[in-house]
Amino acid sequence: MSVDLFRIDDRLIHGQVVVGWGQPLGVAFIVLVDDEVRASDWEQELYRMGVPPQVAVVFAGVDEAAGQLAAWQGDPRRGIVLTGDIAAMAALAGHANGAITDVNVGGIHYREGRKERLRYVYLTDQEADALRALAKAGITVTAQDVPTGRKVGLDELLG
Amino acid sequence: MSERLVGIVFAHADVAAAFVTAVGAIAGDDHGLIAVSNDGCDKAALTRALELAVAGRPAVVFADLPGGSCAFSAAAYARSHPNVRLVTGVNLAMLLDFAFHRDLSPADAARRALETGRNAVTTPPPGGP
Numbered sequence: 001m002s003v004d005l006f007r008i009d010d011r012l013i014h015g016q017v018v019v020g021w022g023q024p025l026g027v028a029f030i031v032l033v034d035d036e037v038r039a040s041d042w043e044q045e046l047y048r049m050g051v052p053p054q055v056a057v058v059f060a061g062v063d064e065a066a067g068q069l070a071a072w073q074g075d076p077r078r079g080i081v082l083t084g085d086i087a088a089m090a091a092l093a094g095h096a097n098g099a100i101t102d103v104n105v106g107g108i109h110y111r112e113g114r115k116e117r118l119r120y121v122y123l124t125d126q127e128a129d130a131l132r133a134l135a136k137a138g139i140t141v142t143a144q145d146v147p148t149g150r151k152v153g154l155d156e157l158l159g
Numbered sequence: 160m161s162e163r164l165v166g167i168v169f170a171h172a173d174v175a176a177a178f179v180t181a182v183g184a185i186a187g188d189d190h191g192l193i194a195v196s197n198d199g200c201d202k203a204a205l206t207r208a209l210e211l212a213v214a215g216r217p218a219v220v221f222a223d224l225p226g227g228s229c230a231f232s233a234a235a236y237a238r239s240h241p242n243v244r245l246v247t248g249v250n251l252a253m254l255l256d257f258a259f260h261r262d263l264s265p266a267d268a269a270r271r272a273l274e275t276g277r278n279a280v281t282t283p284p285p286g287g288p
Contacts, residue, residue: 010201014228015171046234050226084202109201119199 002073005080008089009106012082013047020146021080028077029056033065033092034084062088066095073099086130093134103134105143117157120145128158164261164268166192167212168249169233170223182254190258197229205232217242219268221249244269252279
C-alpha cells in the first residue's frame with residue numbers, strides 16, 4: 001500500500017499521528033523527516049518509545065528522505081511520511097518526481113506573524129504561498145487533523 | 160524543609176483541567192496540581208507552557224499519552240531540568256496520592272506515582288451467578 005499519508009504537523013509524532021491516523025490506516029511504519037531530530041539520538045529514542053512496537057519509525061533528513069522516497073512508496077506495508085513544516089514537505093515534493101500526489105496539513109499552530117485559517121492551522125502569507133505552489137505543482141493539498149474530521153480544500157483553507 | 164513539589168498535569172484537550180477539578184473535589188484544594196492543556200500548541204509553545212507552570216520549582220509532570228505531544232515535550236524538558244520528573248499514563252489514583260506526598264524528592268514522587276497508578280489499573284473478577 002506504500003505511503004498512505006504525507007502529513008505536515010509541527011508536533012511531529014504525537015497522538016493524532018500514532019493513534020488517530022495510525023490505527024485506522026493500520027500503518028506499519030512512520031517516517032519522520034526532520035533534520036533536527038535526525039541529528040539527535042536521544043530525541044529519536046524518545047519518539048520510538050511513544051510508538052507501538054509493531055510500528056517501525058524511520059528518521060531521515062530532507063535530503064535522505066528524497067533519496068528513499070521511491071523505496072517507501074514501493075513498500076508493501078502501509079506508512080505515513082511526516083514533516084514538521086511546509087518547507088520540508090515542499091523540498092521533499094520537489095524531489096519526488098510526481099510520487100507525492102496528496103499532502104495533508106495536519107497541524108501548524110500559532111506563532112507570531114501567522115494568521116488563523118482553521119483551529120489547527122495558522123499560516124504566514126509566505127506559508128500560504130508555499131501551499132499554493134504545491135497545488136500548482138499538481139499536488140492536492142487539504143487540511144484535516146484527524147480521519148473523522150472534515151477535509152478542507154486549499155481554496156477554503158486560504159479563502 | 161525543602162520546597163514542596165508541584166504537580167503539572169499536562170494533557171490533551173480538557174483532560175488536565177478535569178483531573179485537577181476531580182482531585183480538588185475529592186481531596187480539597189491544597190493539592191499542588193496545575194493543569195496545562197496542549198490545545199493550540201506547537202512544540203515550542205508546549206515547552207513554554209510547561210516552563211511557565213513549573214516556574215523553577217521541583218516538580219513531577221503527569222502526562223496522559225506516552226506517545227503524545229505532552230509526554231514528548233515533558234521528557235525533553237525533564238532531560239535538561241534535573242528537578243523535574245515525568246510520569247506518563249496519568250490517572251486519578253496517582254494524582255490523589257501525590258496530593259498527600261508532596262514532601263518527597265521529584266524522583267521518589269515519580270516512582271511512587273508509577274506504583275500507585277499501576278496498582279489502580281485492575282480488572283475485578285466478574286460477579287453474578
